[in-house]
Amino acid sequence: MLVEVEKIAKFPGNRLLAQVNTAIGGTAVRWCGDPAAELGDYHVEWTVDEEIFWGRNAKPAVGAGPEIRPGGHCVVLRGRLSLAGDGVGMLDLDGTVILLDLADPLPDGVGGTWVELYVERENIALYPYEL
Numbered sequence: 001m002l003v004e005v006e007k008i009a010k011f012p013g014n015r016l017l018a019q020v021n022t023a024i025g026g027t028a029v030r031w032c033g034d035p036a037a038e039l040g041d042y043h044v045e046w047t048v049d050e051e052i053f054w055g056r057n058a059k060p061a062v063g064a065g066p067e068i069r070p071g072g073h074c075v076v077l078r079g080r081l082s083l084a085g086d087g088v089g090m091l092d093l094d095g096t097v098i099l100l101d102l103a104d105p106l107p108d109g110v111g112g113t114w115v116e117l118y119v120e121r122e123n124i125a126l127y128p129y130e131l
Contacts, residue, residue: 001022001043001044001046001093001094001095001096002022002023002041002042002043002044003020003021003022003041003042003043003044003126004020004021004022004040004041004042005018005019005020005031005037005039005040005041005042006018006019006020006021006026006039007019007039008031008035008037008039010035015030015122016030016031016032016035017029017030017031017121017122018030018031018033018126020044020126022068022094023094024065024066024067024068024093024094025067025068025069026068026069027068027069027070027075027121028070028075028121029075029121029124029125029126030121030122030123030124030125030126031125031126032125032126032127032128033126033127033128034128037128042126042128043128043129043130043131044126044127044128044129045126045127045129046093046096046098046124046125046126047098047099047124047125047127048077048091048098048099048100048101048117048119048123048124049123049124049125050101050119050120050123051101051102051103052089052100052101052102052103052117053103053104054102054104054106054107054110057117057118057119058081058115058116058117058118059115059116059118060110060113060114060115060116061078061113061114061115061116062116063078063114064114065078065114066078066079066080066092066093066094068093070121071118073120073121074118074119074120074121075118075119075120075121075124076116076117076118077091077093077098077116077117077119077124078093078114078115078116078117079091079092079093079094079098079114079115079117080092080112080113080114080115081100081106081110081111081112081113081114081115082111082112083106083111087102087105088100088101088102089101089102089106091115091117100117
């Protein structure tokens with residue numbers, strides 16, 4: 001996914017957070033690229049390093065369509081949820097697929113629907129790459 005990095009800030013414990021903007025919204029998340037990266041556009045891979053519990057941090061979406069937004073002290077990712085053959089969850093976020101670690105099997109009928117994930121911003125990481 002193409003993101004615009006608007007700011008990179010260092011926090012205690014050498015954590016880097018980047019304020020990013022995308023075509024579907026913006027938020028601050030963990031930056032796993034060069035701490036001295038220039039501000040601007042980057043292609044990034046998104047990862048979610050948090051177990052997904054249906055009904056706790058994953059719920060049916062209030063609306064349709066992909067979105068990224070801040071949600072208090074967490075980040076809300078809205079996309080289409082699906083399952084791989086091996087039980088791995090996948091969130092399609094406007095054409096970018098994020099693999100998910102599901103704590104429990106999903107309820108019947110959830111696959112292919114719009115869902116919202118509520119994830120602590122430190123548990124979402126962006127890894128820049130070059131095309």
